[in-house]
Amino acid sequence: MSYLADVGALARKDLLLELRGRDTLPAMVLFVLSTLVVFHFVLPGDESELAAKGLLWVAIVFTALLGLSRAFAAEREQGVLDVLVLAPSDRSAIWVGKALSVLAYLALVELVALPAFAVFFSAVDARVVGGVALADVGIAAVGTLLAGMAVASRARELLLPLLFLPLAIPIVVGGVGASVASDPSRYLAFLALYDALFAILSWASFEYVVTE
Amino acid sequence: MWLRNNRLPAFAALALGLMAAAIALIFFYAPVDEDGLNQKIFYFHVAIALTAYGCFVWGAWKALLVLWKRDEGADLESYVAIHQGVIFGALTLVTGSIWARYRWGHWWEWSEDQLVLFLVLFLFYSAYFMLRFSVEAGPRRANLSAVYALFGVVLIPVSVLAIRLSERFIHPVAFDKGGPNMAASQFLTFCVSTFAMVALAAALYHVELAGKRIDLRLRELRERLA
Amino acid sequence: MIRASAVEKRYGEKRALRRVSFELDAGGFLVVTGPNGSGKTTLLRLCSGLAVPSGGELHRDVDRGRIGYLGHEPLVYRELTALENLHLFARLYRVPERGERVGMLLERFDLWDARHERVAAYSRGMAQRLALCRTFLHDPSLLILDEPYSALDEGGAALLDRELEERRGAAAFLVSTHDPSRLESFATARLALT
Numbered sequence: 201m202s203y204l205a206d207v208g209a210l211a212r213k214d215l216l217l218e219l220r221g222r223d224t225l226p227a228m229v230l231f232v233l234s235t236l237v238v239f240h241f242v243l244p245g246d247e248s249e250l251a252a253k254g255l256l257w258v259a260i261v262f263t264a265l266l267g268l269s270r271a272f273a274a275e276r277e278q279g280v281l282d283v284l285v286l287a288p289s290d291r292s293a294i295w296v297g298k299a300l301s302v303l304a305y306l307a308l309v310e311l312v313a314l315p316a317f318a319v320f321f322s323a324v325d326a327r328v329v330g331g332v333a334l335a336d337v338g339i340a341a342v343g344t345l346l347a348g349m350a351v352a353s354r355a356r357e358l359l360l361p362l363l364f365l366p367l368a369i370p371i372v373v374g375g376v377g378a379s380v381a382s383d384p385s386r387y388l389a390f391l392a393l394y395d396a397l398f399a400i401l402s403w404a405s406f407e408y409v410v411t412e
Numbered sequence: 413m414w415l416r417n418n419r420l421p422a423f424a425a426l427a428l429g430l431m432a433a434a435i436a437l438i439f440f441y442a443p444v445d446e447d448g449l450n451q452k453i454f455y456f457h458v459a460i461a462l463t464a465y466g467c468f469v470w471g472a473w474k475a476l477l478v479l480w481k482r483d484e485g486a487d488l489e490s491y492v493a494i495h496q497g498v499i500f501g502a503l504t505l506v507t508g509s510i511w512a513r514y515r516w517g518h519w520w521e522w523s524e525d526q527l528v529l530f531l532v533l534f535l536f537y538s539a540y541f542m543l544r545f546s547v548e549a550g551p552r553r554a555n556l557s558a559v560y561a562l563f564g565v566v567l568i569p570v571s572v573l574a575i576r577l578s579e580r581f582i583h584p585v586a587f588d589k590g591g592p593n594m595a596a597s598q599f600l601t602f603c604v605s606t607f608a609m610v611a612l613a614a615a616l617y618h619v620e621l622a623g624k625r626i627d628l629r630l631r632e633l634r635e636r637l638a
Numbered sequence: 639m640i641r642a643s644a645v646e647k648r649y650g651e652k653r654a655l656r657r658v659s660f661e662l663d664a665g666g667f668l669v670v671t672g673p674n675g676s677g678k679t680t681l682l683r684l685c686s687g688l689a690v691p692s693g694g695e696l697h698r699d700v701d702r703g704r705i706g707y708l709g710h711e712p713l714v715y716r717e718l719t720a721l722e723n724l725h726l727f728a729r730l731y732r733v734p735e736r737g738e739r740v741g742m743l744l745e746r747f748d749l750w751d752a753r754h755e756r757v758a759a760y761s762r763g764m765a766q767r768l769a770l771c772r773t774f775l776h777d778p779s780l781l782i783l784d785e786p787y788s789a790l791d792e793g794g795a796a797l798l799d800r801e802l803e804e805r806r807g808a809a810a811f812l813v814s815t816h817d818p819s820r821l822e823s824f825a826t827a828r829l830a831l832t
Contacts, residue, residue, distance in 0.1 A: 202732070209729045213718070220717045220756070279711045282688055283772070287730040288703025342563075349556050355546035363543060363560070366536035367567060370574035381581045390577055394570060401566055405559040408479050412551040412690045549650030551690050631651065 206289045210297025215304065217274050224270045225305055228263050232313040235259040236320055252321040253328070253379045257372050259313065260332065261339070261365075267305050268343040269360050271298055272351045281351075285410050295344055295406035303340040310336070327388070331378030334391035335371050338398060342367050345402040348409045370394055420622060423615035430608035434459075434601070442601040450514040455605045457507040460500050461526055463609040465568070467497030467617075468533070472565040475558035487554035488628075490561055491544065492620045496613050498537045504530045525575050532571050536564055639664050639780055639810040640685055644694035647680050654680040657694060660829050664779075665807040667824045670814040672831030678814040679710065679784055681831070685812055686782050698780075700810075703731060706778030708786055712769035716758040720749055720768050723757065724775060731776040743771040747797055763791045770798060774805075781805070783813045787820060795820075 218225055239255045275281040284294050310332055318324045343364055350360040371394060377387030438455045445451055471493035477486040505527065512521040522528060540560050547553040594602065640662040647655040655677030662668045670678050683689040684696060686707050707713075714723045721740065728736040744750045747767040757765055766789035773781065787795050802811070802824055815821055818828070 206730055209726055213715070213722075213726050216722070217715065217717050274715055274717065278713060278716055279709060280713050280715060282707065282709060283713045283727065284730065285688065286686060286702050286705060286707055287727070288701065288732055289730050345559075349543065349560070352552060352556060353543060353546040354548075355542065359539075359542060359546055362539040366532055366539060367563065369532055370567075370570050373574040373578045377577055377581055387577065390573065393573075397566055397570065398563075401563065405479070405562065408555040408559050412555065412688070548652075550648070550692070635651075635653075 203290060203293055206293040207296045207300065210284075210294060211300040211304075214274075214298065214301035218301075218305070223273065224267050225308060227270075228267045228305060228309045229312050231266050232259050232263040232309055233316060235262065236313070236316055240320060249322045250380050252317075254376050256313075256317055256321075256328075256379070257335075257375045259317075260310070260335065260375070261368050261372060263309055263313070264306055264336075264339045264343060265361055265364060267302060267309070268339075268347045268364070269350070269357045271302055271344060271347040276351050281410060291407040291410060292403050294410065295348070295403060298348075299340045299344040299402075302344055303336055306336045306340060307333075327384040328379045330388055331375045331384070331391060334378075334388060334395060335375045337395040338371050338391065339368070341395065341399040341402050345406055345409060348406065352409070367398075420615065420618040423611055423618055427608060427611035427615045430604060430611050434605035434608040437601040437604055442598050443595065445598075450511070453507055453511050453514075455602055456609075457504065457511055458602065459606040459609040460507060461504040461530065462606055463613045464497050464500035464504055464530070464533075466610060467493050467500060467613055468537070468561075468564055468568065471497060472561050475561035478554050478558040479562075484551075484554070487557065488624055489621065490558060492617055492624065494537055494540060494561060494564075495620065496617050498534065498541075499616075500609075500613060501530050501534050501537065505534060523579065525572070525579075528575050529568075529571055532575075533564070533568065536567060540564070639666070639698070639700060640812070641697040642685075642694065645681075645684060645691045645696050646693045647677065647684060647689065648692045655684070656832065658829065658831065659694075660827070662810050662812060662827070664810055665826075667806060667811040667821075667826045668813070668829060669818055669821050669825040669827070670812065670829045670831065671816075671818050672814075676831035678831060682707075682782050682784050682812060682814055700780045703776070704779045706773040706776070706781045706783075708769055708773040708781075708783040710784055710788075712757070712765040712772075714757055714765070714768055714772060717756055719754050719756055720744060720760075720771075721753045723768065724771060727772055728775055733776050739775065740771075743774060746801075747771050748793070762789045763794050766790050767794050767797065770801070774801065778809060780810045781812070783811070785814055785816065787815065787817065 236259060239252065239259070242255070243251055272281070275284070285291060314324050314329065314332065346363045346367070347360060349363060350356050353359050371391065374387045374391035374394060378384040378391065381387060434455070438452055442452070442455070471490045474486040474490035474493060477483040478490060508524065508527045508530065509519050512524060512527065513519050520527070540557065543560055544553060544557050547556055640660075642661070643659045644657045645655070645659070646653070646657045658681065660668065670681060672678050680689065684691055685698065686705055687698070687702050718726070721744070724740040724743065725736060728740055733739050741750070744753050747770055749764065749767055749771065752760070752764065757768060760768065770786070773783070786798060790798060806824055811824070813821060818825070
């Protein structure tokens, strides 16, 4: 019970910080919109609906990276992570709280990005939305853990994309497959499998990332 | 007992013997099939790839020991195993690329699952080294490396699945590769060359480990003198 | 409470703390002194459990939730108010009757009137007083204070003196300082790092 309360308090704190500082979310929205505009000039010809669907996933992954690189900014700047780590609560609660707030940012950004994509390029159907939702869970789970790792390193923001992109390739495969293939259910199931596997692994290993 | 204390010479001798046997079998015993002489690289390529998997799994096992048993020495072992894995992984890419050149006429073949997988793994484990080099030596680095190494062994099967799935929308034509269709003589050659590569990797692993340990010991002694 | 024998800490080739040995009893007050780079902060982080020693034995018989840790930084969220910060940490540190406890500490450290202001708008001294509230929040039985007087003005230092006076004997203290004369009356043991 108190575990869930801890998670709630931590996630609420992140959303409150974002509401005050507006450090991350506007940047993510602007980035995803700019990316979509760039894509218009990247795609030659008119019959590139499939290619546009693929590029949507590039936009999603890179926008997520932008947000993830700021995920632990508040903790890092003030060293607050030390106090969270010393708290008697389970350390994995820190990961769950942070992953939930990252998930909320992703959902909010896509609330803008998907309609924009529909207006600029082609209609977005239920399977794309489903794929994006499932992919968000995986991105938030893995990304939060890796952001925690990157914060502990000297290279920080530089390191995160290198750590994250190889792990994001299966997400992209699942997402693009769900958007364009004739049988999306297989890809959605794959995304769900990815989410489950890596969420459990991240949840179990976060403690080691923030302690010696 | 002798074997426990002298793993390096044992593995080195084993690697030497098996490698000689493998080369002899590959060039003088295994039949030349319809792909011609070029097909011989298959015995190296697949053996090297399997060895690389072995190194990654061994590295992840040692990583698990770091986290689970708080075994400090396992950190170095995990790192060395993954280092060997990356070397063999790079060799897989090179031999696979040569194989693709002769088979299909170009250096890269996206429909070859194993090649694509090794490209992904190569990127993943290169990031592992970036991570290690940007964190100060100590228990925190051991933890971070271990967690990332464990992600690696989960990523391998997930990527295999992902690459299989991706072919269905990248190349809509169904691929039918079929199982390994090898003659007994080919299978024997394949097995010997795989064992030879594993023995070679084990020998190299112990060489690098011994070197790194001597290095650490030397530093400790120097510090004590200072 | 803490027993350290030949504890040392290295980061790669860098030696952050040379071998130290000491004991700290339940009601003890250990003052750690030493020049910059002698490893005061490292020692305090080792004792709090934020870092683990590279060599030697370090024994601590207190749960991590019973430790109050004051670092160089205030270790609070700058964009939250004092009240929001303390409520969050009180929740994570399982403080009973949070509202009253938080209010009492804010009064005590003279921050009640500024409780709805963001920490970013605080002066360095006010932030340090908030950090002290955070440290004492869960009534810890082991207090680890890294240069507690460094950012405080005279008024703040007097508040801390009063707090230490009230708690001496009831909790164990491990305090690093540049200015040992200030803690002369509290110290039961001293450790000079070189």
